[in-house]
Amino acid sequence: MKIKFISAFLVLALTSIACGFNVDLPKLPTPGPDVTDEIKVPTPKTDNVNLSLSFGAGEMTLATGADQLVDGTATYNYEAFKPSVNADGDNVKIQMGNVKSIPSFKNLKNVWDLKLGDTPMDLTIESGAYTGKFEFGGLALNNLTIKDGAAHVDLAFSKPNLNEMSLFHYETGASDVKMSGLANANFSMMDFSAGAGDYTLDFSGDLKRDASVKISSGLSNIIIVIPENVNAEVTVDSGASNINAGSNWRRP
Numbered sequence: 001m002k003i004k005f006i007s008a009f010l011v012l013a014l015t016s017i018a019c020g021f022n023v024d025l026p027k028l029p030t031p032g033p034d035v036t037d038e039i040k041v042p043t044p045k046t047d048n049v050n051l052s053l054s055f056g057a058g059e060m061t062l063a064t065g066a067d068q069l070v071d072g073t074a075t076y077n078y079e080a081f082k083p084s085v086n087a088d089g090d091n092v093k094i095q096m097g098n099v100k101s102i103p104s105f106k107n108l109k110n111v112w113d114l115k116l117g118d119t120p121m122d123l124t125i126e127s128g129a130y131t132g133k134f135e136f137g138g139l140a141l142n143n144l145t146i147k148d149g150a151a152h153v154d155l156a157f158s159k160p161n162l163n164e165m166s167l168f169h170y171e172t173g174a175s176d177v178k179m180s181g182l183a184n185a186n187f188s189m190m191d192f193s194a195g196a197g198d199y200t201l202d203f204s205g206d207l208k209r210d211a212s213v214k215i216s217s218g219l220s221n222i223i224i225v226i227p228e229n230v231n232a233e234v235t236v237d238s239g240a241s242n243i244n245a246g247s248n249w250r251r252p
Helices: 002-020
Strands: 035-041 049-055 058-064 070-076 084-088 091-095 110-116 121-127 130-135 141-147 152-156 165-171 176-180 187-194 198-202 212-217 221-225
Touching: 035 084, 035 091, 049 058, 049 110, 121 130, 187 198, 198 212, 212 221
Parallel strands: 049 091, 049 121, 058 110, 058 130, 121 141, 130 152, 141 165, 152 176, 165 187, 176 198, 187 212, 198 221
Antiparallel strands: 035 070, 070 110, 084 091
């Protein structure tokens, strides 16, 4: 009886509030013509650069081969998406326009197509719901941090990282993420944290030193690929889970 009474009271209260106030729903953003901005960032004269990419929603492609720190384009059809570049010494931030909320991304375009140079750097990528294609092979990454929401990401180190990476930290929500050539990242520590989703971590490549990997996730499907010639020890601390290992693995 108490539950029914409280529910009825809440319905009456909400009805009363609705009658007393007008609620203005946010207007859907109106797309305009496509605009393409060049993004060119000279390499700061420093031993190590802190490069931060702050991207909301859309599509982002990162590749190697720039003859400066960053060289590429941003194409968008909504003025609020216009990116900005802020450089302060060895700290460089490329940021999408300040968009607090987007009720619908239908018919909107926001595409970053960037190349990065091989200067030593700490790279941070923060994004929302987006599609990303990242090629980091041949860069000189000291640290790599990626934080995103519901994303679809293909990430590769097709060539060895030129520097020894201290930490590769990846934090994501309910996403579909595939990473390959991870041994080429040349990290000491990798920390991967994810929500529900599908994830593939392929540790192929040239493993030059010992490394530790920590993987934390919710209800998800995780595929870990380790080449046969790599000595690896895997410890699983999990509740309800289904683990399938190949015939080459030895259980204690």
